[in-house]
Amino acid sequence: MAAGLTSDQVRAALQAAEAEAASPADRAEMLMEIAMGLQTRPKSADEINSAIExxxxxxxxxxxxxxxxxARILARKATALQAMPEQGTKSLENARGLFEDVIPVLGEIGAPEEVAEAEMNLGLCLQSLVGAGRAKIPDAIAAYQRALRTFTRSAHPKEFVILQNNLATAFLSMPMTDERGKMREALAVQAFEEALKVVTIVDDPIEYAMLQNNLGNALQYVSSSHVLENNLRAIEAYDEALKVRTRETMPIEYANTISNKANCLWNLPGHVATSETGRGMNLSMALVYYREAREIFAAHGDVGRAQIVGEALMQIERELMELSAVLDRPSVLHS
Incomplete structure (x- = not known):
């Protein structure tokens, strides 16, 4: 039914485009606007194909x-190609080429926001192509940074948040094998923090929770001499995310976040507590979180993550038994 409706819409649009009453430019603009409507929240690849047509x-x-x-029509076509589900990278590479062609034209005669939007979408294209070895992540980062010249926090907060999240993800995807790697990790943390200056739990709780969870992950793995401080800040970020991600309303997201928090507790440096008892408390808390996460993943058919969490559980149980032996007291494990 939906595909048939789309075909009817396309036929009607094409017939209207042949009408002589409007100028060619007006007809072209009308077709572009109809295509943009088809492309908004598409239910199938047919709608995207129709938009491209x-x-x-x-x-x-x-x-x-x-x-x-x-240039505007080409930029919109590129966004449709970006959204095309496919095996391989042909559509993404075509989109990349279109963005690279239109950005100079938009920069010459278009509005700054049009250029920034194209740069942001180019960055997304490049970032998606990196995994296939068809692009380099520094090029995606450069595109995002160019877009930020226009999409500032005060003028365009929505786009600013998207760009900061994309930047952070891009920084974290780069190899961390040298001193520059440490700087990129710090920049990722900074990007998440910048986004959280805009997104609030009241106005956009879902995005707020996602950003807090991602910030926690970035803090947890950043290479720094401030390991204790970063891990404690990560736990605070996870707790913020858990204000939104509850087991009742968002079980999978909740399980992801408590797994991340468990890993953070597991890896807290020894000097967080003044004795093995403190270490045991952290491990015991991590054990509780991991058990609950495994239960949720298994209940929702996510066998892979349930298995990963199960392996972490076994390691923590061994560590707790070793601590129990050191302290010469009964195991703190509870079945």
Whole structure:
């Protein structure tokens, strides 16, 4: 039914585009707007394909001298190609080429926001292509940073948050084998913190929780001489995320966050507590979280993560038994 409706919409749009009453530029713009509507929250690849078809028709109608309109149509077509589900990277690489072609034109005769949006989408394309070895992550980072010249926190908070989250993810995906790696980790933490200056638990609780969880992960793994401070800050971030991610309302997200918190407790430096007893308390808390996370993952059919958590559980149980022997007291394990 949905696919049929899309076909009818496309046919109607193409028929309207042939009408002589409107100018070619007006008809091209109309097709672009209809394509953008199809592309918004698509229910299937058919809708994205239909949008691309309309963008192509718009380009055939649009006069060559209408450089700005053509650049806008091409930029929108690129976003449709980005959204195309496929095996391989052909659509992403086509999108990348379109963005690289239109950005100079938009920079010359378009609005700064149009350039920044294209740069942000180019960065996403590049970041997606990195895993296939078809792009380099520094190029994605550079595109995001160019977009931030326009999408500032005060002027465009929504885009600013998206860019900071993308930047942080990009920084963390780079190898951390040298001193520059430590700087990139610190920059990732800073990016999450910048985003959290905009996103609040009241206005956007879901995104707030995601950012806090990601900040906790970044803090937990950052290479720093302040290991204790970073881990304690990570636990605070996870606790903030858990104000939103509850077992009742978001079970998988809740399980992810308590797993992350458990790992943080497990890896707290020994000097957090003044004795083995303090270490045992941290391990016991981690054990409780891991058990609950494994139960949730298993209940939702996520066998892979349930197995990973189960392996961590076994290691913690061994460590607790060793501590119990050292302290010469009964095991703190509770079945």
């Amino acid at each position: 309309l963008y192509d028709k718009a380009l055939t109608i649009c006069p060559q001298e209408m450089r700005l309109l053509r």
